[in-house]
Amino acid sequence: MKEIKDPKLLQSYLQAHQIESIFNEAIMPYLSIYHFDQGELILSQGEPSKYLYVLVKGKIKIYTTSAEGKTLILSFKTPIEVIGDIEYVQEIDTINTVEAVSSVYLIGVQHTLLKKLTNDYSPFLQFILSIITEKFYLKNNSMSFNLMYPVEVRLASYLLSVTQDENESLFSGQLCTTSLTDTANLIGTSYRHLNRVIRQFCTDGLVERSKGYILIKDREGLKNLAGGNIYE
Incomplete structure (x- = not known):
């Protein structure tokens, strides 16, 4: 500070x-x-x-x-x-x-x-x-x-929220995989379930997991899944 x-x-x-x-x-x-x-x-x-x-x-x-x-x-x-x-x-x-x-x-x-x-x-x-x-x-x-939305929606919203600022510009297009335990806790799911959802996101072409990071590949696809940045 x-x-x-x-x-x-x-x-x-x-x-x-x-x-x-x-x-x-x-x-x-x-x-x-x-x-x-x-x-x-x-x-x-x-x-x-x-x-x-x-x-x-x-x-x-x-x-x-x-x-x-x-x-x-x-x-x-x-x-x-x-x-x-x-x-x-x-x-x-x-x-x-x-x-x-x-x-x-x-x-x-x-x-x-x-x-x-x-x-x-x-x-x-x-x-x-x-x-x-x-x-x-x-x-x-x-x-x-x-309480009401599935993990897929919550994760999509989280990924969008941590990788763009108020001007819709990217300040980071990736999430470090070392923080996935924290991510699971923050969105209210288990680490194992979170990994299953990430694998599905990779299969669907929404993200790519590589070299210790999760890279966003299809931002619009995530937006459609999240229904907008619901965490915002």
């Missing part, structure tokens, strides 16, 4: 996403840009939550881990998205793990400063309310997806 103190870059992101109005003048000097490389953890489940972030560039993955150590993917997010909002309002530890899928840029500010300087600023409060209510709606859809 790298903190970037650049007022011009900050202003450009605020303007690009039309969110200048949600922050008042008092909090502006305390906003920073934070950069996370692909694969870096932004937040870890169970750890103290100190910052609220606004995703302004890149893609993140959100997943949860049970007490038994099982993980389950909840969603992928692209701008604009808020991270740490529920923790900020409820004053609780981090609920889910958030990981950078691509190179990620976020606007960040400490919870303590937000409470001190924006707690009575209605545009910010309305923005947070809108974001949180949308998350509850999407969480319901996500849980239904994991």
Whole structure:
């Protein structure tokens, strides 16, 4: 993680996403840009939550881990998205793990400063309310997806989600096979079943397994199978 103190870059992101109005003048000097490389953890489940972030560039993955150590993917997010909002309002530890899928840029500010300087600023409060209510709606859809759709659909959606960014451009056309155990956990299936589905995808010409990687060969075929990026 790298903190970037650049007022011009900050202003450009605020303007690009039309969110200048949600922050008042008092909090502006305390906003920073934070950069996370692909694969870096932004937040870890169970750890103290100190910052609220606004995703302004890149893609993140959100997943949860049970007490038994099982993980389950909840969603992928692209701008604009808020991270740490529920923790900020409820004053609780981090609920889910958030990981950078691509190179990620976020606007960040400490919870303590937000409470001190924006707690009575209605545009910010309305923005947070809108974001949180949308998350509850999407969480319901996500849980239904994991319960109701077959592994083939979930894997197709996962592969699409981890290999393209918000502009539909490829930042990686492959998935390392060393991470397949994690992939199986994240989409809620067994490693053995996941391998069976991958072999079928290879037979169907959707992907190719080679040299420690799974390469996407037919993106449109995966999109048709996934019915769109359902994890998104």
